[in-house]
Amino acid sequence: MQVKIQQAGETIRRLIRRDAYTNLKKILDKTHPADIAYLARDFTQFERDTIFKILKDDTEKTAAALSEMELKEAVRLLEQISQEDIKLILLEMSPDDRVDIISSLPEELSEAVLQLMKKADTEEVENLMGFDENTAGGIMNTEFHAFDEEMTAKEAIDVIQKSPDIESYFYVYVVDDRNHLVGVLSLRQLIVKPGNTKLKNIMQTEITSVHTSIDQEEVARQVARYNFLAIPVVDEENKLVGIVTVDDTIDVLREEATEDFMKLAGTSTQEITEKSVTGSLKVRSPWLLASLAGGILAAVEISNFVVTLERFIGLSAFLPVIIGMGGNVGVQSSTLMVRGLATGRINISHIWKVIGRELLVGASLGVIYGILLGLLSRVLIWADIFEFKSDISFTVLGFVVGLGICTSMLIATVVGAFVPLVLEKMKIDPALASGPFVTTAIDVLGVGSYLFIAATLIK
Amino acid sequence: MQVKIQQAGETIRRLIRRDAYTNLKKILDKTHPADIAYLARDFTQFERDTIFKILKDDTEKTAAALSEMELKEAVRLLEQISQEDIKLILLEMSPDDRVDIISSLPEELSEAVLQLMKKADTEEVENLMGFDENTAGGIMNTEFHAFDEEMTAKEAIDVIQKSPDIESYFYVYVVDDRNHLVGVLSLRQLIVKPGNTKLKNIMQTEITSVHTSIDQEEVARQVARYNFLAIPVVDEENKLVGIVTVDDTIDVLREEATEDFMKLAGTSTQEITEKSVTGSLKVRSPWLLASLAGGILAAVEISNFVVTLERFIGLSAFLPVIIGMGGNVGVQSSTLMVRGLATGRINISHIWKVIGRELLVGASLGVIYGILLGLLSRVLIWADIFEFKSDISFTVLGFVVGLGICTSMLIATVVGAFVPLVLEKMKIDPALASGPFVTTAIDVLGVGSYLFIAATLIK
Numbered sequence: 001m002q003v004k005i006q007q008a009g010e011t012i013r014r015l016i017r018r019d020a021y022t023n024l025k026k027i028l029d030k031t032h033p034a035d036i037a038y039l040a041r042d043f044t045q046f047e048r049d050t051i052f053k054i055l056k057d058d059t060e061k062t063a064a065a066l067s068e069m070e071l072k073e074a075v076r077l078l079e080q081i082s083q084e085d086i087k088l089i090l091l092e093m094s095p096d097d098r099v100d101i102i103s104s105l106p107e108e109l110s111e112a113v114l115q116l117m118k119k120a121d122t123e124e125v126e127n128l129m130g131f132d133e134n135t136a137g138g139i140m141n142t143e144f145h146a147f148d149e150e151m152t153a154k155e156a157i158d159v160i161q162k163s164p165d166i167e168s169y170f171y172v173y174v175v176d177d178r179n180h181l182v183g184v185l186s187l188r189q190l191i192v193k194p195g196n197t198k199l200k201n202i203m204q205t206e207i208t209s210v211h212t213s214i215d216q217e218e219v220a221r222q223v224a225r226y227n228f229l230a231i232p233v234v235d236e237e238n239k240l241v242g243i244v245t246v247d248d249t250i251d252v253l254r255e256e257a258t259e260d261f262m263k264l265a266g267t268s269t270q271e272i273t274e275k276s277v278t279g280s281l282k283v284r285s286p287w288l289l290a291s292l293a294g295g296i297l298a299a300v301e302i303s304n305f306v307v308t309l310e311r312f313i314g315l316s317a318f319l320p321v322i323i324g325m326g327g328n329v330g331v332q333s334s335t336l337m338v339r340g341l342a343t344g345r346i347n348i349s350h351i352w353k354v355i356g357r358e359l360l361v362g363a364s365l366g367v368i369y370g371i372l373l374g375l376l377s378r379v380l381i382w383a384d385i386f387e388f389k390s391d392i393s394f395t396v397l398g399f400v401v402g403l404g405i406c407t408s409m410l411i412a413t414v415v416g417a418f419v420p421l422v423l424e425k426m427k428i429d430p431a432l433a434s435g436p437f438v439t440t441a442i443d444v445l446g447v448g449s450y451l452f453i454a455a456t457l458i459k
Numbered sequence: 460m461q462v463k464i465q466q467a468g469e470t471i472r473r474l475i476r477r478d479a480y481t482n483l484k485k486i487l488d489k490t491h492p493a494d495i496a497y498l499a500r501d502f503t504q505f506e507r508d509t510i511f512k513i514l515k516d517d518t519e520k521t522a523a524a525l526s527e528m529e530l531k532e533a534v535r536l537l538e539q540i541s542q543e544d545i546k547l548i549l550l551e552m553s554p555d556d557r558v559d560i561i562s563s564l565p566e567e568l569s570e571a572v573l574q575l576m577k578k579a580d581t582e583e584v585e586n587l588m589g590f591d592e593n594t595a596g597g598i599m600n601t602e603f604h605a606f607d608e609e610m611t612a613k614e615a616i617d618v619i620q621k622s623p624d625i626e627s628y629f630y631v632y633v634v635d636d637r638n639h640l641v642g643v644l645s646l647r648q649l650i651v652k653p654g655n656t657k658l659k660n661i662m663q664t665e666i667t668s669v670h671t672s673i674d675q676e677e678v679a680r681q682v683a684r685y686n687f688l689a690i691p692v693v694d695e696e697n698k699l700v701g702i703v704t705v706d707d708t709i710d711v712l713r714e715e716a717t718e719d720f721m722k723l724a725g726t727s728t729q730e731i732t733e734k735s736v737t738g739s740l741k742v743r744s745p746w747l748l749a750s751l752a753g754g755i756l757a758a759v760e761i762s763n764f765v766v767t768l769e770r771f772i773g774l775s776a777f778l779p780v781i782i783g784m785g786g787n788v789g790v791q792s793s794t795l796m797v798r799g800l801a802t803g804r805i806n807i808s809h810i811w812k813v814i815g816r817e818l819l820v821g822a823s824l825g826v827i828y829g830i831l832l833g834l835l836s837r838v839l840i841w842a843d844i845f846e847f848k849s850d851i852s853f854t855v856l857g858f859v860v861g862l863g864i865c866t867s868m869l870i871a872t873v874v875g876a877f878v879p880l881v882l883e884k885m886k887i888d889p890a891l892a893s894g895p896f897v898t899t900a901i902d903v904l905g906v907g908s909y910l911f912i913a914a915t916l917i918k
Contacts, residue, residue, distance in 0.1 A: 006808070032667075032685060034684045034685050034686070035684075038684065038803070041804065042806060042809070068684075157650060160647065160650070160651070161650065161651045170629050170646075170688070187629075187646050187647060187650075188619065188646060191616060191619065191620065191646075191650055192619070192620045208491075223709075224706075224709045224710070224713065225493045225494075225497065225527075226491060226493050227493070227706035228706075229629070229688060229705070229706075246688070246705050246706070246709070247683075247686035247687075247688075247705070249709075250682075250683045250705070250708075250709055250712065251683070253709065253712060253713060253716075254683065254712060254716075254802065257712075257713075257716035257720075258798055258802060260720070261716075261719075261720065261723075261794055261797075261798045262794065262795070262798065264720075264794070265790045265791045265793075265794035265795070266787055266790070266791055267791045267794070267795065271791075271795055272795060272798065272799050272802075272804050272805070273804065277816065277819045277820055277823060278823075280820045281820065281823055281824060281827070284788070284791055284820075284824065287787060287791075288784065288787060288788060288824065288828065291783050291784050291787045292780065292784060292828060292831070292832065294779075294780075294783060295777075295779050295780025295781075295783045295784060295832075296780060296832075296835060296839070298776075298779035298780065298783070299776040299777055299779065299780060299836070299839075299845070300776075300839070300844060300845070302775060302776040302779070303773070303776050303844070303845040306772060309772055309775065310772055313765060313768055313769055313772070313775075314762070314765075316761060316768065316772075316775035316778065317757075317758040317759075317761040317762050318754075318758055319775065319778045319779060319782075320753075320754050320757035320758065320761070320778060320782055320902050320906055321751065321753075321754025321755060321757065321758060322754075323778075323779055323782050323783070323902075324750050324753060324754045324757070324782070324898070324899060324902050325747065325750050325751060325754060327786060327898065328725055328746060328747060328750045328895050328898065328899075329743070329747060331724045331725070331894070332724045332725055332726045332730075332743055332746075334724075335720055335721065335723070335724035335726070336721070336724070336726065336730055336731060338720075339717055339720040339721065339731070340731050343713065343717060343731075344497070345500070345731050345732065346731070347501060349465070350501070357736065360736050361736055361739045361740065361743075364736060364737075364740055365740060365743065365747065368740070369747065369751060372751065373751065373754075373755075376755060377755075377758070380755070380758075380759070385759060385762070386758070386759070386762040435790070436787050439783070439786065439787065440783060440787075443779055443782075443783050447779055
C-alpha cells in the first residue's frame with residue numbers, strides 16, 4: 001500500500017517535470033485526496049503549486065486534500081487564487097476545517113471571503129470562531145441530524161434521504177421542543193423498527209455528551225473509552241450544538257501524543273515539519289539554554305570540591321556514570337508519569353502512593369547498582385585498568401562511588417516522578433517541563449551529592 | 460465527567476465495605492461497562508472480585524467490561540467461575556476479544572471452554588487464533604454484512620433487519636459469487652436509493668482493503684488517514700474475511716504511542732500497570748546495565764587522560780555540561796526521528812537528506828553553544844568563581860571547552876538522528892534502542908572527544 005502511494009508520487013513528479021498536464025490530471029483524479037496531502041509533504045513548493053493549479057477546479061477534492069494538509073501550507077496555496085475560488089473550495093469543507101482556514105488567512109482576505117459566503121454559512125462559521133480551537137466547540141461539526149422526539153422512524157428516514165450532504169450518518173440525535181438533547185439512536189436502529197414508531201420510544205436515553213468548553217483531549221478520551229463513533233456537544237443550556245466525530249478525535253489523540261513526545265525531548269511538534277535550520281535552532285534553544293545553565297551550575301559545584309578532587313583525580317572519572325545512570329533512571333520515571341497521566345492510567349489523586357512506589361524502586365535500584373558499581377570500580381583499580389595513583393584506600397573509593405550512584409539514582413527516581421505529578425496538580429502540562437528540566441535537575445543534584453559524599457568520607 | 464466517575468467509584472467502594480449488595484447491584488447496573496473497567500484499575504483485588512461476582516450474571520455487561528480490562532486481570536476473574544459461565548460471557552464478546560481471552564486461559568480450561576462453545580463459533584475462534592495478534596487478522600472482527608452484488612437495496616435492508624446482533628452497521632460490503640470483495644456502500648446509501656436498485660449499481664468500487672498479515676499499526680494508520688469507520692480485511696485470494704473497526708484502531712494507535720514512549724525511556728508499557736517493585740526493577744534493568752557499561756567505558760577513557768586532567772583539574776568541572784548538552788540535543792534528534800517515522804512524517808527514503816539536515820543543525824548549535832560556553836567559562840575563571848589554579852592560559856581553556864561542546868553536540872545530533880533511521884532501515888523498531896542507547900553512546904563519544912581535544916591543545 002505504502003509502496004503503491006510512493007510510486008504514484010514518483011509518477012506525479014515525473015509528469016510535472018515533463019509538463020504532461022493531461023496525464024497529471026488523470027493520475028490526480030485517481031488519487032485519494034488524503035494521499036495527495038500525504039505526498040505533498042515531500043514535494044517541492046513548485047510541485048505543490050502545480051498540483052494545486054490543476055486540482056483546484058475539482059473543489060470537493062481540493063477541499064478534502066487541503067483539510068488533511070498542514071494549515072500553513074493550505075493557506076499559502078489558497079492565497080494564490082481568487083476570492084471566489086477560495087469561497088467555492090471552503091464551502092466544500094466541513095465547518096470545523098473551514099473555520100481553521102478562515103482564521104489563518106490574512107485578515108483582509110478572510111473578511112472578503114466571509115463576505116462572499118452565504119449569510120447562513122457565515123453565521124455558522126462566526127459562531128464556531130468563538131470557540132477555543134482546542135475545545136469540543138472548536139473541533140465539533142455543526143452538520144448532523146437532530147429530530148424531534150415526536151417524529152416517527154419513517155419521517156426521520158425521509159428527512160435523511162432528502163439531505164444527502166450530511167457527512168455524519170451513523171447516529172441520529174433526538175431533541176425535545178426546546179432543542180434539548182434527550183436521546184440518541186443509530187441509523188441501524190431507525191431502519192430496524194416499524195416505520196410508525198415514535199423516536200422517543202426507540203431512542204436510547206442514557207447519552208454521554210460534552211460541553212463546548214471541554215478540552216479536545218478529554219473529548220477524544222471519552223470517544224475512545226466508550227467506543228463511540230461520535231459524541232454530541234451541548235451548550236450551557238444542554239442544547240445540542242454539534243457533534244465531534246471519531247475521525248477528528250483520532251487526529252487529536254495522535255497530535256497530542258506527538259506533542260508530548262516532542263515536549264519530553266525539549267522540542268516541539270513544529271520541528272517535525274520545520275524546513276529551515278534556523279527554525280530548528282529556535283525551537284530547540286530554550287531547553288538547551290536551561291541545560292547549559294545546569295551544566296555551569298554543576299561546574300561551579302565541582303570547583304567547590306577542588307581539594308577533594310585534587311587528592312584523588314580518579315573521582316572525576318566516575319562523573320559520567322553518576323550523571324548517565326541518574327539521567328536514564330530519571331527519564332524512565334518521568335516518562336512513566338507523563339504517559340500514565342495522559343492516558344489516565346495514573347491517577348493524580350494517588351500522588352503519594354505513586355511517589356512512595358517510585359521511592360522504593362529508586363532505593364532498590366540505587367542499592368543494587370551502587371553495590372555493583374562499587375565492586376566493579378574496586379576491581380578495575382585493582383586490575384590496574386585505572387591508571388590513578390592515590391594515598392586513599394581503594395576500598396573507600398569503591399564505597400564512595402557506590403554510595404554516590406545509590407544517592408543519585410534515588411534522587412533521580414523521586415525527582416522524575418515528582419515533577420510531572422506536581423505540574424499536573426498545578427494544571428501545567430506535565431510533558432512540557434518534564435524532559436530536559438528533570439535531567440538537568442538530576443545532573444546538578446547527583447553531582448553535588450556524589451562530591452559531598454566524597455568530601456565527607458575522604459578526610 | 461471525570462469527577463462523576465470518581466464519585467461513582469467512591470460509592471461502589473463504600474457499598475462493598477458495608478456488604479450492601481442490593482444497592483451495589485443498582486449502581487453497577489447504571490454504570491457503563493467501560494467505566495467499570497476504568498474504575499477497577501484502582502480497586503483492590505477483593506473489590507474487583509466482589510463486583511465481578513455481582514455482575515457476572517449480566518453476561519453482556521460483564522463481557523463488555525472484561526473486554527476493556529487488562530487481559531491478565533480479565534483471565535484471573537474468569538478463572539473463578541464455572542466453565543459454563545465463562546462460555547456464556549465469552550459468547551457475548553466480539554470474536555477478536557474472545558480469541559484474546561481464550562488464548563490467555565490456562566490450556567486445560569481453554570480447551571474445555573472451546574468444547575462447550577457451539578461448533579460454528581469455535582471454528583471461527585480457531586480460525587482467528589491462527590493469526591498473529593498484532594496483525595489485521597488478529598484484530599479483525601468476523602461479524603459484518605457482506606452481500607452479493609446481485610442483491611437489491613431492499614433485500615439487503617431486510618437481511619440487516621433480521622440480524623440485530625451484528626455490531627458493525629455503518630458499512631455494507633459487496634462480494635461477487637466467489638466471495639471476492641468488489642464494493643462497499645454505507646448503510647446510509649442503502650436507504651437513500653430506491654429499494655429495487657441492485658447493489659452493484661450503487662456500490663463504490665474503489666475500495667481500500669488490507670491483507671490479514673498487515674501489521675496492526677499500518678492498518679490503524681490507513682483508517683486514520685482516510686477517515687474510515689472500518690476497513691475490510693481480505694485473505695490471499697482477495698476473499699473478504701473480516702473488518703477492522705475504527706474503535707479498535709484507536710486502541711492500537713494509543714497502545715503503540717505508549718509503547719514508543721516507554722521504549723524511548725528504556726522501559727516498557729508493562730511498567731505502567733506493574734504493581735510489584737521487583738517487576739519494575741526487572742523491566743528497567745536492561746537499559747540501566749547498558750548505561751552502567753557506558754559509564755564505566757567513560758571512566759576508563761578519563762583514566763587514560765589522567766596526565767592532562769592532573770595538569771588542569773578544572774577540565775573535569777566541564778564534564779557534566781559536555782554530557783548534559785550532548786545528551787539533551789541527542790534526545791531531541793532521536794525523538795524527532797522516532798516519532799516522525801511512526802507517524803509517517805519522516806520518510807526513510809530520504810535518509811541522507813534528513814541526516815544532512817541534522818548535521819547542519821548540530822554544527823550550528825555546536826558553534827553557537829561552543830562560543831557561548833567558551834566565553835562563559837573564560838569569564839567565570841576570570842571572576843574567580845572557579846577556584847582552580849593552573850599554569851595553562853585560561854583562553855586556551857575556554858577554547859578547549861568551546862570546541863569540546865561543539866564536537867559533542869555535533870556528534871549527538873548525528874548519532875541521535877542516525878541510529879533510529881538505521882534501525883528503521885534494518886526493520887528493527889527504532890523506538891526500542893534509540894533512547895538509552897543513544898544517550899550512552901553520546902556520553903562515551905562526547906567525553907572521549909572533549910578529552911582528546913584537551914590533550915591535543917594543552918601540551
